[in-house]
Amino acid sequence: MNITKGDVQELRRRLKKTECTFGRLCGCYVNSGKQIVTKFTEQFSELEEDEYYKYLEIAKKTFSGTLGANLLELEFDRSDSGIEHQKYLLTLKDSKLANEELLDRLYEQVIEEYSYPGNYLIVVYHDVYDVPSKATSGEDQDESTELYAYCVCAVCPVELAKPALGYKEDENRIGARERDWVVGLPDLGFVYPAFANRGSDVNAVMYYVKTGRPSHPEFIENVLGCVAQRTAAEDKLAFKNVVHDAFGEDEEQADAAFFQMQKTISAMVAEREEDESLPPVELTAEAVSGLATEAEVPDEVRAQIEKSYEQVFGDQPPQAHNVLDSRLVEEGTVKAHTAALEQKVAVLQQELAHQAANATDTDEDDVPWETGTVIDVRMPQERAVNVHTEVVEGQKCLVIPLTGDESARINGVEVE
Template structure:
């Protein structure tokens, strides 16, 4: 991966009123039947203020997330089709979005490949960024080091607002509010060329997917001509399927083994995150085999996991961070901790109940006692004897100097 977190943040920081340099912005509104409803083009600086900020928010969202998670660095595939896609994107960028035929071609490709059941809006922005040079101290200088020209595309769902009551000013009453079609934040988008090493990389695309959504490989391959990648969410689901499917119908054993594997991965990730110099941990077939063995997975199941892992991930091993289900580890660890505490409480209650029964069996209630009950250490019992004092028969207990006595819990002064 060549794109860094700093590259993404540098682009994103510019997307505000005082620093944004977007030139032209174009859009295409598509309904659920894949029919074009509206196409438009605007100079970004001439937008009304409210619209300016809303469109800026959409562009900014397309540069948000985690690299390798929902922000993917895509490479172009090999072959004539991929070369044609790259050439088209470069031509579209060079047109500064002033060529309607090129824009129509992009819209048509997205509409053909994007599998979405509802209405959506395709937005395309053009920008030119004078990349300032960096001083040796790391601070930006005024002189431009490079001109970075790029296009940013965002595909946003357009949904009907929820029914609600509202104030009808013209009628001065509360009534059903008119439902509107509202443009949401993007489900996916891309930046081309990628901004890498504070410069333009025409051999890569920065691709955005909303967290939790699929990556739409058909769009990546056919529209962008790139090699498709899984998002972190997709890799997590794929890894879970690889492990659990190997156990067949034994769901309980599969859940237990998967949790043990996840707990080990959690430790690996924590160790890597504690040291910034360590690279992300890649889960190779060998690593997964070791994880399964440590989780005490039976040999036949381990072999099945190895085969399924190789088929699913091939030569591109996922990083540990992407397959780690932190919530599962946290919840199961807490559940195990709670269960251990409950067991300890139950054990203590059982021991207390046994002790109470034993004491109850030894005691003789005072009101039912026919005599005096005396408890002394065994070594003292031999020294206790009876005698007559002033004509009264007594129980005599020798007491050494410094010793004390208690009768019915009341200390006695000797």
């Protein structure tokens, strides 16, 4: 991967009114029947203030997310089709969105490949970033290293506003508000050329997918001409299915094995996070087989996991953090800790019950005083029969006969 977190942040930081240099803004509104309702072209700097910030927010969202998770670096397919798509995107970028035919081609391709049942907006931006050079201290210098010209495309669902009450000024009353169509934040989008190592990479596309949404492989392949990739959410689900399917209908064992494998993956990822010099862990089929062995998975099931994993992921094994289900590990660890505590409490309760059952209960008749402090004396039953109360010098006493050389201790202190 050539795009770095710093590259993404550098572009994203510029998306504010004081630094944004977007030139032309184009787009079209598509209805649920896949028909273009309207098209528009604007100079970004001439937009009304409210519109300016809304369109800026849409563009900024296309640069958000986590690299390798929902922000993917795509490479062009080296087939004739992939090369043709790359040439088209370069031509579109070089036209600065002034060629209507090139824009229409993009709209048509998006409409053909984007699977969405409702209305949506396609927005395309053009920008030229005068990339400043970096001083040895890391601060920006005035001198430019290159001009980075690029296009941003965002596809945004448009939904009907929810019913609500509002103040109707012309009628001076509270009534139902008129519902209108509202443009949401992007479902997907892309930046071409990619900004990698603070420069233009015409051989790559930075592709954005809303977190939790599918990657739309048909869009990647047929609109961009790139090799499809999974998002982290798709990697995670595919990995889980591989493990569970190998166990067949034994869901309990599948859940237990999957949890143990996730715990090991969590430790591997944590180690890399502590030491940034270590490269990310790539989960090959062989590595997953090792995880299964460590989780004490039966050999035949482990072999099936390795085989299925190889078929699903092929020569593009995911990184460990992409298949890690942190919530599952956390919840499972808490449950295991709670269960261990409950087991300890149960054992203690059994011990207390056992001690109570074996203890000699003090009979009310054996209590030497009717009220006040109770002195509890324990001894074998054959000796207890000789214990009695007696008044000595006007004081009621408990008398325990001693024979031979016997002695007595109270609270560990010998009685003379």
